[in-house]
Structures are given as C-alpha cells and as structure tokens.
Amino acid sequence: MTDGRADVSRRGFLRTAAGATAASAAAGTATAQESTEGGGGGGGPPDFGGFLDQVGNFDGSVADATGQDSATVEVGVQANGGAFGFGPPAIHVDNGATVQFEWTGNGGGHNVVSDGEGPLDSGSAVSSAGVNYEHTFEEDGIYPYVCVPHEGLGMKGAVVVGTDYPTKSSGGGGGGESAGPPEVPNSAKTLGVATSFVMVATLGLAYFFIRYGGDYETPE
Numbered sequence: 001m002t003d004g005r006a007d008v009s010r011r012g013f014l015r016t017a018a019g020a021t022a023a024s025a026a027a028g029t030a031t032a033q034e035s036t037e038g039g040g041g042g043g044g045p046p047d048f049g050g051f052l053d054q055v056g057n058f059d060g061s062v063a064d065a066t067g068q069d070s071a072t073v074e075v076g077v078q079a080n081g082g083a084f085g086f087g088p089p090a091i092h093v094d095n096g097a098t099v100q101f102e103w104t105g106n107g108g109g110h111n112v113v114s115d116g117e118g119p120l121d122s123g124s125a126v127s128s129a130g131v132n133y134e135h136t137f138e139e140d141g142i143y144p145y146v147c148v149p150h151e152g153l154g155m156k157g158a159v160v161v162g163t164d165y166p167t168k169s170s171g172g173g174g175g176g177e178s179a180g181p182p183e184v185p186n187s188a189k190t191l192g193v194a195t196s197f198v199m200v201a202t203l204g205l206a207y208f209f210i211r212y213g214g215d216y217e218t219p220e
Contacts (some may be wrong), residue, residue: 044169046160048090051115051144055089055154056080062160063088069097073157075112075132075147076104083107084150086157095162098136105129108149115144115156125149140164 045062052058057079065071071093079085083106093099101112101122109125112133120143122133137143140162147155 044167046090046092046142046158047166047168048142048144048158049166052089052156052158055085055156057085057087058089061090063091065091065093065097067094070100070134071097072100072102072131073159074104075101075110076107080150080154082153084147084153084155086147086155089157090160091158092160093137095140096136096138097161098134099159100131100134102131103127103129110147110150110155112145112157113148115146118143118145120145137161142166 045060057077063071071091073091074087076083077085077087079087079089083104091099103110103126105128107127109127111125112120112122114120119137120135125148126132137159142165143159143161145157145159
C-alpha cells in the first residue's frame, strides 16, 4: 500500500463522508420544519369562545369590512324574538378603522357596552334613531359587546380587529391561550431516525477507513 495514495484516498473519503452527513442532517431538519409548520397566522375563523352561540342572527359568518376606514353596525335589527339584535353581529375591520353604531329606533332603548374589560361604552340606553355612538379600534383582537337591557335575550355582538386575534384553528394571537407546541408528524419522526442511522453508519465507515486504511495493493 502506498502511503501517499492512502492519505489522499482517506482525505477524499472523509470529505465525502462529511458532506453526506451534513446533507442528511440538513434534509432531516428542513423536512421536520416543513411538517410542523403551516396553519396559524390568523388563517382560521375568529374564535369567539362561544360568546355568540345563542345570538339569533349569528350564523357563524363574519362580515368583512377590511380595507375600509369605517364600517356601520345597526343597533336594533330583527333578531332574538324582536328588534333585539346587532347587524351584523360579527364584523371584521382593519386596525385604525372606526365602527359607527347606528340605532334603528326599534326595540326600545339600546346601548353598546363591552362584555367585561373593553373600550366600548355608549352610556345609558337610548331609543332614538341615528348614529349615537362610534369607536376607533387601535389594537388587534376580538372585542365582544352587549346591549345591557337586552343581553339576556341574546343581543350581543363582536368586532374583530386587524390580523392578530384568536382563531379556532390556532387558538393563538390576540392574547388567546396557547395551543402548545406543534405535534411532530410520524413521517418527520421516521425521517429523523433514518437520518440518524445514515450519520452513524457514515461515521462508522470513516473510522474503519482511517483505522485500517482504504488503498490496498493488488497482489501479483
């Protein structure tokens, strides 16, 4: 065996082994990332947490008013057994947009008040028709609200603002509860095991080649 040729062969083998190992590791990492990514990013429907479930005129859809500087919600539309609804009950606007609440004059006195902590408060209930209240939303999220006198009848509504809000698919954004880390699919786990095996086998061959050499003279 020629020492010079053996050294060159060993170096070439080590370079090839290192390249194969790095490529296998990179492929495994990229595939695992692709498998665990996807969804999210506000891609699902808004999660109202059941707040609108008993609202008579809510069918699960959200009126899209994005791309507009202002939008209108009627107060006192037919719903919940009388003029006891907001129309539409759920609306989506851009961050910085103004929502005008326009009373129809039907159903007696109404008001607009945030459910729990929130920025909406039109004050005492009024019955006169017209735009009696408006609010400009400057933070992303979901803003539920009620008509206090008729909340028990189901007179509720919600404004979805911007792009960062809780969704049914992700449960994240807008201060929603975390859904936990993404689950790694079985395909990614299998690829990880296979990649580890290739790396170990390559390193084992490299050790064998260095220990015992890899360029032998052919006997005459």
